[in-house]
Amino acid sequence: MPRYKQLIFLGLMASGALAGCASNQAAEQDGARGRPPGEAIRPEQGANEEVTRQDANGDGRPDVWTYTVDGRKVRQELDLNWDGRVDLTRYFDATGDKARESLDLDFDGRVDATYFYEKGVNTRRERDTNGDGRADSFTYYEAGKLVRKERDTRGTGRIDYWEYWENGQVDRIGEDLDRDGTVDKWTRNPDNTARE
Structure with a gap:
């Protein structure tokens, strides 16, 4: 895919996924109150996973990480705002269909929203609106x-x-x-x- 199409694609994804984002300040305040932090947006790499890195915006840093097991894509992580941190993690089922997406809407490294899919179709969305780490x-x-x-x-x-x-x-x-x-x-x- 040409670089300009990659940039347009990532820009569109960023604007759609991050619309209505909460402030980082609220998440920091909740953390200071001792609330559970929630799930990390970027899980640890599995021992059997291979990762491919892609620099979609040409700044010399990876923006897309694709994880495969025996050649099958199992997870993809995206840095949508190009700050060097993952904002969206996609998980794929055994047939290659999207099974789940986790989003970090306030850029604190924790999951704020999760979208669930069956055969690639969205069936449920969960969101932590108060920053306590629970949907x-x-x-x-x-x-x-x-x-x-x-x-x-x-x-x-x-x-x-x-x-x-x-x-x-x-x-x-x-x-x-x-x-x-x-x-x-x-x-x-x-x-x-x-x-x-």
């Missing part, structure tokens, strides 16, 4: 369409907010008001005319 926002997709969102809005490790989507809009919202893990209040979308 607290979950989004589910079926056949490429958003069907449900769940959140732990209080940081308790328990889901307390649910959104169910139909035809591209919220159909109903469930809330756990007494913190027992079950919905206490349902709110329907009065504008969702797609319901029968």
